[in-house]
Amino acid sequence: MSNIAILCSGGDVSGMNPALKHFVEYSILKGLKPFLIYDGFEGLIDNNIVSASYKDVSGIISRGGTKIGSARSERFMQASFRKTAKENLDKHNIDKLVVLGGDGSFSGMEIFYEEHGIAFSGIPSTIDNDIVGTDYCLGVDTALNIIREALDAIRDTAASFKRAFIVETMGRDCGYLALVSGLTSGAELCLIPEVPYDLSAYEEKFKEELANGRRYFLAVVSEGITQPSDEIAKWFEKVIGVESRVSVLGHIQRGGSPTSRDRLMAYRFVNFAIDGLLAGEKDKICCFNDSRFNYKSIADVANKKYQIDPALFELARFTSLNCIE
Numbered sequence: 422m423s424n425i426a427i428l429c430s431g432g433d434v435s436g437m438n439p440a441l442k443h444f445v446e447y448s449i450l451k452g453l454k455p456f457l458i459y460d461g462f463e464g465l466i467d468n469n470i471v472s473a474s475y476k477d478v479s480g481i482i483s484r485g486g487t488k489i490g491s492a493r494s495e496r497f498m499q500a501s502f503r504k505t506a507k508e509n510l511d512k513h514n515i516d517k518l519v520v521l522g523g524d525g526s527f528s529g530m531e532i533f534y535e536e537h538g539i540a541f542s543g544i545p546s547t548i549d550n551d552i553v554g555t556d557y558c559l560g561v562d563t564a565l566n567i568i569r570e571a572l573d574a575i576r577d578t579a580a581s582f583k584r585a586f587i588v589e590t591m592g593r594d595c596g597y598l599a600l601v602s603g604l605t606s607g608a609e610l611c612l613i614p615e616v617p618y619d620l621s622a623y624e625e626k627f628k629e630e631l632a633n634g635r636r637y638f639l640a641v642v643s644e645g646i647t648q649p650s651d652e653i654a655k656w657f658e659k660v661i662g663v664e665s666r667v668s669v670l671g672h673i674q675r676g677g678s679p680t681s682r683d684r685l686m687a688y689r690f691v692n693f694a695i696d697g698l699l700a701g702e703k704d705k706i707c708c709f710n711d712s713r714f715n716y717k718s719i720a721d722v723a724n725k726k727y728q729i730d731p732a733l734f735e736l737a738r739f740t741s742l743n744c745i746e
């Protein structure tokens with residue numbers, strides 16, 4: 422019997438727990454012995470590796486985060502610790518890994534594969550949805566739904582008080598979360614790192630809307646823009662003349678019960694990852710494009726700048742969301 426393990430690396434996402442559950446059941450179905458590696462590459466180095474059965478992953482499908490923990494490991498960047506990691510895998514006869522993480526984790530795995538020949542399959546997992554080569558990263562749907570609920574709630578209070586709300590989303594230097602949230606919440610303004618903006622371009626329009634009876638503004642801004650959200654709020658107060666508040670959604674966006682879409686995607690990614698390893702793929706990332714899965718090499722996904730689908734900007738042109746000039 423061949424042994425296979427799974428680990429989570431980098432920022433956790435809702436969808437990792439359904440992936441763990443399905444990893445165990447699908448491995449067993451395919452005649453493999455499944456292992457869980459706790460705390461990402463840190464657990465690999467510290468031999469925090471345990472064999473798993475159904476009961477280890479029962480009841481977790483509805484929970485956000487990851488039961489086995491995640492970490493960002495500095496030590497795995499050093500060859501000596503990677504050697505220790507390989508020795509630990511050998512102790513359990515594990516020669517295949519499924520890695521849930523981002524392109525940085527996959528790059529680390531590629532080096533590990535080249536040095537020690539441990540085959541891996543990467544499952545893109547980040548709420549930022551910013552991994553090149555795949556349209557979908559596990560966790561983004563749940564994050565978008567959490568943000569949508571927050572924005573819907575903020576709209577209620579914004580309307581009651583005649584205020585502008587600046588709602589800051591995560592995403593690092595990628596504006597995907599903010600753009601999709603701006604569109605799906607009916608916001609008035611969306612600012613993201615990919616699009617240079619000049620607030621003065623909106624001044625006349627917003628003032629006119631206020632004069633015509635608009636009661637409130639919702640602005641969704643990505644954490645990656647150069648201006649702090651407070652400055653956007655000050656602009657609404659001083660220039661547009663409406664009382665303003667800032668809401669930074671923060672890590673709330675990373676939690677919550679995985680949506681049906683993320684649960685299904687978790688299952689499908691895991692099937693594809695394990696099938697690939699069984700078919701002899703050694704170092705591939707599982708990608709999802711145009712509703713189909715495909716394997717890509719690390720060179721196709723890492724160290725490249727993710728570009729938001731231009732169709733989203735095109736769509737925004739036909740809505741009341743101001744995000745492009």
Ligand code: F6P
Binds near residue numbers: 591592644675
């Ligand atoms: O990459 C996922 C993410 O949630 C980003 O959107 C955010 O900038 C970052 O991680 C936060 O990292 P940490 O959890 O280390 O504060």
